[in-house]
Amino acid sequence: MKYFYIQTLDKNNFVPNNDEFLVTDFKYKFYYLLQEELFTFVASPDSSKLLVYYDTPRDKSSREQFGFHVFDTELNVLWHEYKELLVNDLKYDIDRHVINNNGDVFLLGKTEKRNKGSEFTIYAFYNRGEGYTEYKVDFPGLITTEGQLSLSQDGKLICCGFYTRNDVDKIAGYWFVSFDTNTHEIVNSYHTEFDIDLITQNLTYKEEEKTRKKDEKGKNVDLANYEIRELIPATDGGYFLLGEQLIVQEKELLPAKHGDDPAIKIFYYYNDIVVLRLNSEGSLVWSQKIAKSQKSLNDGGYYSSYGVTSQNDNLYFVFNDNEKNLDYDGSGKVYTFRANQDDVAVVVKLDTEGAQKRTALFAIDKxxxxxxxxxxxxxxxxxxxxxxxxxxxxxxxxLIFN
Known part of the structure; x- marks a missing residue:
């Protein structure tokens, strides 16, 4: 995969136009490593720049390597970069990518430490590659587990994520840090724990009562198996930090015989969405959990998870649900979605105060x-x-939300 092609779609019917053309090739000294690689595409906030990022495959003996191209609206190459880091760890991952309106590029690198959470480093490329800075995200005493990047309304670089007390499969709170991209200095940092009301939201009465009693006794009731998703800027300079519960369970059906591999079922559970409304300094304004229960088998969660858009600081979530949940009001049982079994696509509106409204996206009979x-x-x-x-x-x- 040495070449990058572009083909446009008709905006009215999404049919491909007959205008495929070569944008650029990737003929640098490590081009042969791209044979198995996928690309990541990110637009700047004003859509004037397009970042195309590619992370090269490697083995135990090679260092972390990546490259990217930056394009304008006519898909002319403005600049490109290829970099090799002083990192030799197969668990190292760069999975967050941001580009601002000037074409500056910011990447978030993550190193997983066994039972010690993750360490994060931000790589910043300025002035079409002439300037370069690394930021270390450091919260002494916290075990950080998840991170996300975004840009504020005034151009600051925001990094935000979850932390745990001691169990890396649980999250106890969130952390927040902002950087001035002109001075390359930290502007603000903040962290706080989740309160018991968020932790118990959407539980049944018995589950909530049990959880609150455990909390009163000082036992660990932290949220489990949540992964960070989006960090969405708000119009007032604040942010929405989103996470989703994901549980993957493997079950062996039959023991292996005569050297054969055992038969295994893999279940995927995509459940509640956590939404944290933060102000411009990173402090918590309100928090909500959107009830969701999705289960599937051996498909990677093909019909699970959600999509989201924002409009005037209202958030709109779309996902597959069980039609029995259409009247869900925050208490009682949450019924599980399984494809083709009482399924319905829903929209959940989360307004500026954190109030929820759930409606069917399509008519039940359609x-x-x-x-x-x-x-x-x-x-x-x-x-x-x-x-x-x-x-x-x-x-x-x-879909257009007004």
Whole structure:
């Protein structure tokens, strides 16, 4: 995969136009490593720049290597970079990518430490590669586990994530740090624990009572198995930090015989969404959990998870749900979504005060496809392209929220 091609789609019907053309090739000295690599695409806030990032495969003897190209709106190459880090760790990962309106690029590197959380480093490329800075994200005494990058309304670089007390599969609170991209200095840092009201939200009465009693006795009741998702800027300079509960369980059906591999089932559970509303300094304004229960088998959560867009600081989440949850009011049982079993696509509106409203996205009698929520993408504020499929039928639609 040495070449990068572009082909446009008709905006009205999403049919590919007959205009495929070569944008650039990747002929640097390590080009042969790109044979198995995928690309990441990120637009600047004003859509004037496009970042195309590629992380090269490597083995135990090689260091972390990556490259990227920055394009303008006509897909002209503005500048590009290839870098080799002084990191030789197969667990090292760069999975967060941000580009600002000037074309500066920011990447978040993550090193997982066994039973000690993760360490984070921000790599900042300025002035079309002429300037370079590394930021170490450090909170002494905290075990940081998850991180995300974003840009504030005034151009500051924001890094935010979760931390734990001692169990890396649980999260006890969140951390926040902002950087001035002109002075390259830390502007503000903050961290705080989750309160018991967030932890017990959406539990049944018995589960909530049991959890609160454990908390009163000083026992660990932290949220378990949450992964960080988006860090969305708000119009007032604040942010929305989103996380989702993901549990993957393997179950052996039959023991292996005569050297054969055992038969294994892998279950995927995509559950509640956590939303933290932060102010410009990183302090918590309010927090909410959106009830969601999705279960699937051996498919990687094909129809699970969610898509999200924001409009005037209202958040709109789309995902597959069980139709019995349409009247869910925050208490009682949350019914589980399984594809083709009482499934319904829903929209949950989370308003500026944190109040929720859940409605069906389509009429119940017109659910001839199943939403692929992971493929639903925001294209403008309050505007989203959604995608659904069933057998050989595929369908796109544009949602506009006012």
């Amino acid at each position: 659910r001839d496809i199943v939403l692929r929520a992971k493929k639903c993408k925001e294209i403008n504020s309050g505007e989203m392209i959604i995608y659904g499929e069933k057998k050989t039928t595929q369908r796109f639609a544009r």
